Amino acid sequence: MKMGQASNPLSTSAPVDATAGPSLIPDLITRIPYCLERHFRSLCPPPGLGPRWTLFIAILAAGILLVSCLLCVICCCCRRRRHHRKQPKDKETVGLGSAPNTTTTHLVQPDVDCLEPCPGGDQQWGxxxxxxxxxxxxxxxxxxxxxxxxxxxxxxxxxxxxxxxxxxxxxxxxxxxxxxxxxxxxxxxxxxxxxxxxxxxxxxxxxxxxxxxxxxxxxxxxxxxxxxxxxxxxxxxxxxxLGPPGTTEPEQMGELCFSLRYVPSSGHLTVVVLEARGLNAGLAEAYVKVQLMLNQRKWKKNKTSSRKDTTTPYFNEAFVFLVPVSQLQSVDLVLAVWARGLQLRAEPVGKVLLGPRASGQPLQHWADMLAHARRPIAQWHYLRSPREVDRALTLQPRLPLFRPRS
The missing domain is CATH 2.60.40.150 (C2 domain)
Known part of the structure; x- marks a missing residue:
């Protein structure tokens, strides 16, 4: 420095004060990109440490997922327990008897005594x-x-x-x-x-x-x-x-169980006599006669073996008759229970009539046999009075046989 020159305080060679106001903001702005770049570099792992960090992140994510699943399961279990605890209370029958208002109880559910049919009530039995x-x-x-x-x-x-x-x-x-x-x-x-x-x-x-x-x-x-x-x-x-039903069965003469089977192609009518029940205790050697009528005349017949000293004889015997389809409307089937009584001779106890001229249950049984061809149809039948069946049959006398004169 020469003698006589005044010193300049703003010279560049002089030290710059860091706290100077005008140059602080531009310096910060220029340093931001470098700071961000250095920060990202610090976050990025070195090449050798990459897989370890990835494994750590995957384990952490799996742990978080597992914990969240456990929490969901626990919450669902708690909700179910609460629901089951409340459900019996919801399904309990409302005790109308404990209701404070008796009028509401009477309107919603009357007493059981009122629900019972009264002796003089309308349409009690129909x-x-x-x-x-x-x-x-x-x-x-x-x-x-x-x-x-x-x-x-x-x-x-x-x-x-x-x-x-x-x-x-x-x-x-x-x-x-x-x-x-x-x-x-x-x-x-x-x-x-x-x-x-x-x-x-x-x-x-x-x-x-x-x-x-x-x-x-x-x-x-x-x-x-x-x-x-x-x-x-x-x-x-x-x-x-209608009044109350009686306790007695109609016509206590016994019952007979048998099955019917008809094959239209061959014309075979199979009658299987199964058993009887409710017969009179004084009867002995009971057996069943099976008879076919054609055009109100006796046509074919057969009978079971006899059963001694029993009111419930069991037969289980089958009989086959040849009946063409063209003759079904002209055929009557009669099953009669015979037994020896006090007079030591066989007498008919009761009969069952089946066929187109029958009525009631026998007619229904005959119709079921025709509706279900080739299949046996079994049913119990009440025995009717022999006179009543004979009256319904209106049997014609047999044709006299021609006998040559000697």
Missing amino acids: RLLLSLEYDFGSQEIRVGLRQAGNLKAEGTADPYACVSVSTQAGRRHETKVHRGTLCPTFEETCCFLVPPAELPKATLKVQLWDFKRFTKHEPLGELQLPLGTMDLQHVLESWYQ
């Missing part, structure tokens, strides 16, 4: 539409079974009706079975011979039964009409209230 007509010329009363309604049964039933008159023992009429209904429509008419002198003491009895193929039939209701108290000068048709 109703029956019946028509009565008396013919003074033939001395017959015609009973027309129209229909029944509101029968009392669990679910549905297979009802049929059984009609009889007290003055005619062993004479009754059975309707056909109606499947799966509580309001059957019968539309059947039957006639009973009742002289005018017996009308005051005669009683018409109509029983409704639920048909069971292999067990005892269940009673559905009963109607008893004293004919002496009714005006039979005109045709009567009205609804009658």
